[in-house]
Amino acid sequence: MSLDIDQVKHVARLARIELGPGEAEDALAKLNGIFGLVEQMQAVDTSGVEPMSHPQELYQRLRDDVVTETDQRDAFQRVAPATEAGLYLVPRVIE
């Protein structure tokens, strides 16, 4: 299986990454190389095998419902690109 240029552009759009002139073509070539490698997986019959999403096959630990955090807005917003009145500013959000 190999990708086409429209798929690469679609995936880049989903991932919110702009591809400049020529970048989509370069990405296509490299992605097809990688998928050539990955394709070996398809030859293996895995029917009946449970997927393993984690090395620890345990259940998750929970925390008690307690408020432990205090206001650190100033410290957090020191590294923000744009803020005003305690809000993060972004180009207008359209619903």
Place this chain on the structure above:
Amino acid sequence: MLNASLQELASALADRRISSVELTRSALDRIAAENPRLNAFVHVDEEGALAAAAAADARLAAGEAGPLTGIPLAHKDVFCTAGMPTTCASKMLANFVSPYDAHVVAQLKKAGTVLVGKTNMDEFAMGSSNESSHFGATRNPWDLARVPGGSSGGSAAAVAAGMVPVATGTDTGGSVRQPASFCGVTGIKPTYGVVSRYGMIAYASSLDQGGVLGRSAADCAPVLSAMAGFDPRDSTSLERAAEDFGRDLDKPIDGLRIGLPREYFGAGMDDDVRAAVDAALDTYRKLGATTVDIELPNSKLAIPAYYVIAPAEASSNLSRYDGVRYGHRAADYADLADMYCKSRAEGFGSEVKRRILVGTYVLSHGYYDAYYLQAQKLRRLIAEDFRRAFERCDVIAGPTAPTTAFELGSKCDDPVQMYLGDIYTVAINLAGLPAVSLPAGFGNGGLPVGLQLVGDYFAEARLLNTAHRFQQATEWHKARPAGAGDDEGSPT
């Protein structure tokens, strides 16, 4: 003095034959001298380090010191350090200063270590050569034309060049072990869940694990003991009692069964690597260990499975870098969507973007089952291989990498060739097992060769013991690249 073992340094500090400030000063001097050619550090905190050293000296004077008090060290720049840049070697975070310390950083601070700076790495830990760093490639101290390996290449080079005695790293598919191998140092990646991932910037969450690089197994042990341990802030951190991973260092290893996977000794391994690994196995036999042939039949599927699972998780983990709350924001954009697309296009380097695209694709509608789910099923088959193997042996040994350090730029344009170099390491992360790479000799051009030892879950102490016995019998780990061994000798 920077070539002394941690134990020697600790006793010199305890006996006041040297102060932490002096030790730290000499580390800083060495960094100042070596970093221009190696580019192992992306940030050096001279002022903070000297202050921490002075504080350590006070504790030493007060008799409150532990085994790591006053020891200078460096963190891979994937660990968040409060008040200090934390960049992941990415333009995206080039100006990011973390408001908090990673668990590992806090633990090692508590143990009294002196943080001298942050080491270079592959951008967001994605790479095997350190060439994808936004701050330029790190160079291998053994041969400046060659890569140090990656992604913890800065830490490996820093230790190899004697800039610091130990440094932290992270290992998602071999990122501690492979650079350790390329730079001739010892590196350990523990069982998944032993080291908290809190504050360790995520690449692939189900594979990432913090580790240590040092000159020897004996040097790695106390650092791992200090940085490991239960952390309630990481839901996958294991609730295990604190452990002294160095407790079995000196145990004899006669009768130890070393499994040799047929698949790790076939075609693909360079001859010079094979020769060094074979010689190391002979040493083990002389030390009383026996070797048994084992099979890991699904080994060849580890790279395909890894290069689906890791990018899938990465594509999601790196979505938070959108230029809204921190990180790079493009200067010019038409609207919100354009701001996202441009900020991410500008902030990420090409390997990171490539993996995000691969990961996005394999999770997307219509492809999930064929790629992501299939990879997870293979992951189980691979983990099962190891489970069966450990019924027949105590540790598994083989090469860490199929080659010694390759030339800078030689694989940059061919991701597939780069990925294939991870053949012996990625399966261990898929299974979540602990593993060590230790210097096993030299190949062509005088380049270090690493031997990988893989243990069963929670066998860190045994792995360090197995490595340590080898290091007591050999001198490979003491060899220093030219220019790094000037002050070799015992502590003053």
Place this chain on the structure above:
Amino acid sequence: MSQADWEVVIGLEVHAQLTTASKIFSGASIAFGAEPNVQASAVDIALPGVLPVLNRGAVDRAIRFGLATGARIAPRSVFARKNYFYPDLPKGYQISQYELPVVAGGDIAIRVGDGDQAYEKSVRLTRAHLEEDAGKSLHEDFHGMSGIDLNRAGTPLLEIVSEPDMRSSAEAVAYAKALHTLVRWIDICDGNMQEGSFRCDANVSVRRRGEQAFGTRREIKNLNSFRFLQQAIDYEVRWQIELLEDGGSVHQATVLFDPDSGETRMMRSKEDAHDYRYFPDPDLLPLAIDGEWIDRVRASMPELPAELALRLQRTHGLSAYDALTLTSSRELARYYLDTVDAAGGELAKLCANWVMGEFSARLNKAEIGVADAPLAPTRLAGLIRRIADNTISNNIGKKVFDALWNGEAASADAIIAAQGLKQVTDAGAIEALVEGVLAANQKSVDEFRAGKEKALNALVGQVMKASRGKANPSQVNELLRRKLTN
């Protein structure tokens, strides 16, 4: 064709904010109304390196919901990432549940309409899953930009998804109200719709009667009042039917309801074909819920509204409608039960009338909740007892109620005594009044005798007036009738 030729199919997705103290994956507070971003912790703003840890309290509440609806509680459920970019979603993904939700199945009984038209039905639940809420975008003008407040990000939500079992906006509203009652009853959600604690999304489609396949649905997002829910569905149904009758076809879409125009419109931010790329969150292992945990939660459950409503019908002799009304909130039901306790079980029906009537009307007028009513159930019971034993009439009772509500005295008896409101039941005294009224109203007397029944009411009114309301109305009625027909 007309609307009658079409069948409406509605399914609801409700997002209920849970009443925990802290967020679902962080230790930040979820209290409403704080200054922007002061309750947005490192985890909530998704700083590099932070990790989620699940709040046990959120799971407790999901279990309560599962038990209350007869659902299956999954012994093993999985958290997944739902990936999409939006500035109020700091990680670029929402942690939610996808393939294996914590609660599956169950149902909610609803009662639709009133009087003879009323009917009951059961709405099946598909699932209920735990997830995190997003932050908020504020669109006031910040130099043409939007402001992002992440205080709400990470607030625990239970998303409750129904089967497409509803066939009218009235059924949808009845379901939403029943669910609203239930989540407050079992104390897992405060139900405050203005603050967004309980938000409805409606999936609406239409099909020609008799057709088997569902039509294409459109999803109306974020309806935060029952009235808007009804208006939005009614508009959407008309719109879809018109479109189809004009030969058009409905395309799957996400729409918003504009209360000002009463219309729905496509959401621009959702125009992009979305592909959420769900996968199990590698930061979170599966969630286990064992029988012991479920038993512990079960032991803490209150009697459920449906159970209580049945009990009120059986043992208090209330109608289905009265029982449903009195169990519309736990506070109201408690108030009613306390009133009956104090008044005596034989007066249950009278208590129900007063609680649903005068008491509820006063609460509405004052715009306060049961908890803030200035009238304790024991005092209302004191009043009801005096009506029942004929000390006062129902009408005088309203006067006494006013006085009690306004705090003029501590008991009905005190007010009756102070204002001389005791009912006149003395036959001689009533007869004297009746004689007087008959003598003074010959016209009404003649009309009644000519067969005009209504004229009697006028005469009763005159006697009551003469007694200043204190005469026993049934005695007056009886006496008048006897005198007029003799």
